[in-house]
Structure formats: structure tokens, C-alpha cells
Amino acid sequence: MTDDIRIRRTAQSKLGQVDWNHLPFGRIFSDHMLVMDYADAAWQTPEIVPYGPISMQPCNATLHYGQTIFEGMKAIRAADGRITLFRPELNARRFNESCQRLCMPSIDEARFVELLKALVRCERDWVPASAESSLYLRPFLFATDELLGVRPSETYKFMVIACPAGAYYAKPVSVKIEEHYTRAAEGGTGRAKTAGNYAASLLPTKLAHDEGFDQLIWTDGKEHRYIEESGTMNLVLVIDGVILTPSEDSDTILRSVVKRSVVDLAKHWGLPVEERRISVEELVAAIRDGRLQDAFGAGTAATIAPIAEIGLRGERFALPPVETRTLSTRIKAYLDGIKSGAIADELGWCVEV
Ligand SMILES: *Cc1c(COP(=O)(O)O)cnc(C)c1O
Secondary structure, eight states, rough: OOOTTTEESSSSSGGGGOOOOOOOOOTOOOSSEEEEEEEEEOOOOOEEESOOOEEEEEEOHOOOHOOOOOOOEEEOOOOTOOEEEEEEEHHHHHHHHHHHHOOOOOOOOOHHHHHHHHHHTTTTTGGGSSTTTTEEEEEEEEEEOOOOSSSSSSOOEEEEEEEEEOOOOOOOOEEEEEEOOOOTTTSSSSSBBBBHHHHHHHHHHHHHHHOOOSSSEEEEEETTTTTEEEEESSEEEEEETTEEEEEEEEETTTOOOOHHHHHHHHHTTTTTEEEEEOOOOHHHHHHTTTTEEEEEEEETTTTTEEEEEEETEHHHEOOOGGGGGGHHHHHHHHHHHHHHHHOOOOTOEEEEE
């Protein structure tokens, strides 16, 4: 299905310059990138070319109106050298849901996965060998029409770039419950993985950093009463032995592949799970009464990120020590295990490239 990809290889690989023991997130890019244009109402021939700058018109609608979406996924090397992607069909589906919300042309889901596999095969030497590291893949799509008017573009560029990356958060995170700023409103673009959501989050996130927090926990835009998600992660809590996560029924939460996997696994293991609204009040009461047993962020970049501390209205609540977290520890061990090949992948989540 990918026989049509044109490949132009770099004459000078950067592989020799990489310090594999020090891989800061998003700074080092692999040798090649995938590019596929959309024009005349059709996807054109995809190309894999040397990574480098692209040129575009200053009036490009992406720069002015933000008609652009992205995905984030990882290629992982198992202990025996096999390289896999984690549930890539879910990223393909979400990519197309984002396309739909932003009036952009979709890509056939199987084709999307095949294009990613083709780039990873080309970059296989860039997939780190150490267990905590991976080759982070960033597919994205943006408008390219030469027109300053506000309307959906008729031409687009789809690209995939890749960067080798180590662990995202070195230690458990400290998060602040945000009750003023809003990430997403009902009817807005919160469910789409689109640039504008992130642009709007920069200031509130910076303010939280200034107060010493790593990230925010967003609350609903209407009442600021219910917790939604964190910066680049969905949230999972364990209260009184029940696994809780905000439901995705409203269109204000980005549907995380990792969070979906946590819920799927919990159900597979027969553990009690509730996807429902969770109020700030309920969370704080559970912390105060010592009924909160676990809390973590779920997202591709960090995978499972234990939350050490939650801030609310100037108060800081310390959460139970990470060593006592049975759910996040078990989930992380399972996910790491199927990716490295140490545990049988009974649910078929790791797709070989
Ligand atoms: C990408 C993203 C996540 C995490 O989704 P995964 O599929 O698990 O990586 C969560 N929230 C937001 C806002 C995101 O953009």
C-alpha cells in the first residue's frame, strides 16, 4: 500500500552526532521526514525526504487562522529489536476527527498507519534501544492556500517528523487546579488536537510554572467545578478503590489513547472503573479524608505520570507516596512489559512496523 512513496535519502546522516544518553524532548530530529500534499481535491504522492526547512507563502492560513492539527505517537524498540507502534489506529481515527472539526481533508486510517510505518522503517536506526526511550512521531496537517481570506483552505500539507526522546518527566508531577482560565468550552475545539488549544494554554500554564507547578488541571469552562484534563494528559484517579476518570461525553476533553488503554486494561482485569463527571470538591474531600489512593496523568509523551501534589486556591495537597500506588505501578509495568516484549501482548496493542 505504500509502494508509491518516493524516497530521497540524505547524503549525510546525523546519527553519529546523537548523544543517546541525553535526549531532551523535541530538540533532535531524525534524518528524514514524510511529506504529502493535498491539491486538486486529492492526496498527492507521499515523499520521504531529508529533514529540513520548508518554504511557504506569508499569507498561509495556518499562520493567521490556525487551521492545523497534529498527532503524537511513539515507535518503541523491543528487547529483541522489533519496532512497534502503540495502537496507531486510534491515532489515525482521532486525526480524522480533528480534520473534521477543522474542515480539513481526512486520510484513510489504514493509509495513515502505513505512512507512519514507512517513515519508521526508513528511520529504524533512530529508534533508541533503551527501555525508557523511544522515537517520538509527530504527524501534522496544515493549510497552505495563498489567500488571506477566512475560509477553509483548498490545499494542505501533511508531514511527519520524528525525534528520539528519553523520559518526559523525570519525577512525579505537581499540578494546579485552574479555576479561572479555560482550555475548552462545549461546542469548541477541545476534542480536536489543534494548535489553537495549545496557544490559549500558554499563559495559564506559564502562570502555574511561575508558582512552581509543572502543569495545570483544567476545570470545565462553564462553572469551573468539574476537573477535565491536564496540559498534555488525561487524568485518572483512584478513590476508595474505584478507578475514576472524567467522562468524554462532552466535547471538551481530548480523547487520550493512553487513558483509553488504562480504562480498557482496568476492565480487562475486572477492576471497578467509572467514567463520569468528577467535581473539584469530590477530589479535595477524598484527599483530605485520605481516600485518594492514586492519581496520574495518561498521555503518550509521559505515558503514566504520577501526580505528587495538587494545588488549589493557594493550598497545596501532598498525595500518597508513589511507592504505595498500586494501579499506576501495575499499569506502567504492563505497558512497559508489552512494549519491551517481556509480557505477552494479549490485547494486540503493539503493532509491528
Ligand atoms: C495528545 C493529548 C493528550 C494525550 O493523548 P494520548 O493519545 O494519550 O497521547 C491529552 N490531552 C491533550 C490536550 C492532548 O493534546
